[in-house]
Amino acid sequence: MTAEPTPGGAVAPSPLRMLASLAHPDDESFGPGGTLALYASRGVEVHLICATRGDVGTVDPSYLTGFDTVAELRQAELECAGQALGLHVVHQLGYRDSGMPGSPDNQHAHALAAAPLEAVVEKVTHVIRQVRPQVVITFDPIGGYHHPDHIRMFEATLAAFHAAADPTRFPDGLEPYRPQKLYYHTFSRRWLKLVVRLMPLLGMNPRAWGRNNDIDLTAVTNHDLPIHAIIDISDSAEAKQLASACHASQTDEDDSPGFLLNWLRRLGRNQETFMRGYPEPAPGLRETDLFAGVAPARSSVANGEAETVGVRRAGL
Numbered sequence: 550m551t552a553e554p555t556p557g558g559a560v561a562p563s564p565l566r567m568l569a570s571l572a573h574p575d576d577e578s579f580g581p582g583g584t585l586a587l588y589a590s591r592g593v594e595v596h597l598i599c600a601t602r603g604d605v606g607t608v609d610p611s612y613l614t615g616f617d618t619v620a621e622l623r624q625a626e627l628e629c630a631g632q633a634l635g636l637h638v639v640h641q642l643g644y645r646d647s648g649m650p651g652s653p654d655n656q657h658a659h660a661l662a663a664a665p666l667e668a669v670v671e672k673v674t675h676v677i678r679q680v681r682p683q684v685v686i687t688f689d690p691i692g693g694y695h696h697p698d699h700i701r702m703f704e705a706t707l708a709a710f711h712a713a714a715d716p717t718r719f720p721d722g723l724e725p726y727r728p729q730k731l732y733y734h735t736f737s738r739r740w741l742k743l744v745v746r747l748m749p750l751l752g753m754n755p756r757a758w759g760r761n762n763d764i765d766l767t768a769v770t771n772h773d774l775p776i777h778a779i780i781d782i783s784d785s786a787e788a789k790q791l792a793s794a795c796h797a798s799q800t801d802e803d804d805s806p807g808f809l810l811n812w813l814r815r816l817g818r819n820q821e822t823f824m825r826g827y828p829e830p831a832p833g834l835r836e837t838d839l840f841a842g843v844a845p846a847r848s849s850v851a852n853g854e855a856e857t858v859g860v861r862r863a864g865l
C-alpha cells in the first residue's frame with residue numbers, strides 16, 4: 550500500500566481512503582470487519598457510515614447496566630469495535646433501526662426502511678463528497694439476509710456512488726467526487742449452501758437461524774450472487790474477532806452445538822468475499838485487493854470532514 554514510514558518511524562497520512570456504508574452497530578464487525586481492519590493496518594483511511602443507532606436490537610437486560618437505552622449501549626459497543634478495527638471516522642446518519650422483516654418497527658416514522666430513498670441517498674452522497682474514498686463497500690442486493698435496513702443502504706449507496714459525481718444532484722457546497730470502485734460484501738454461495746445442508750445434522754433449522762430465529766438462510770442461498778473479490782484476512786482475523794467481541798450484547802453465547810459448525814466457521818474465517826458493483830466486472834473476475842487498479846488520489850485532504858453534524862471520531 551502507499552503508506553510511507555517517515556524517518557521517525559510514524560506512518561505518513563495515506564492518500565487511500567475506503568468507505569463502508571452500513572446500517573447497524575455490529576454490521577461492520579460481523580460483516581466486512583476483517584477487510585476494514587486489514588486496510589486500516591496498511592495505512593488506508595477507513596471510514597464507516599452507520600445509518601442507525603441499533604435501537605431495536607434484542608439485548609439481555611444485564612448488558613444495559615450504565616446505559617439508558619439499547620441505542621446508547623450499542624453506540625458504546627460500536628466505539629469499542631471502531632478502535633479494534635482501526636476505523637478513522639464513524640459517520641452517523643441518525644435513523645432508527647427498522648428491526649427484522651415484517652416487524653412493526655419497519656413502519657416507525659424515523660425508521661431507515663421507511664425513510665424516503667432520496668433522503669438517504671442525499672446523506673450518503675454528502676459523506677462520499679466529504680470523505681472522497683476511492684473504494685466504497687456496502688451490502689449485497691438482498692441486504693445479506695433480506696434485512697430491510699441493509700437493503701435500504703444497498704439501494705442508497707449504489708445511487709449515491711453515482712450521484713456524488715453529478716453537480717446537479719444534491720448540491721451541498723462540496724466538490725463533486727467520483728469514487729473508483731464499488732463492492733458488495735456477500736457470502737460465498739458454495740460455502741453457504743454447505744452450511745445450510747449441514748445445519749439439520751446439528752439439529753439446527755436453516756430457515757430459522759440467528760439469535761431471534763428470524764433469518765432464513767435457505768432463502769438467502771436461492772439468490773446466486775457472484776464473487777469477484779476474495780480478501781485474505783488472516784492478518785486481521787484477530788482484530789475482527791476483538792471487534793466482534795465488543796458487540797457482546799448481540800453475540801450468541803450458546804450457538805456452537807458441535808465441532809462441525811466450528812469447523813465451518815474456521816473454514817470461512819480467513820476470507821471475506823465481495824461482489825463488484827462498479828466498474829462492471831468481466832466474467833470470471835477474481836480480485837484479491839479491493840484497491841487493485843485504483844489511480845492515486847488527487848488530494849489527501851478530506852473535504853470539510855470535521856464540520857458535519859453527526860460525524861464522530863471512533864477511537865481517536
Ligand SMILES: [Zn+2]
Binds near residue numbers: 572696699
Ligand atoms: Zn445490520
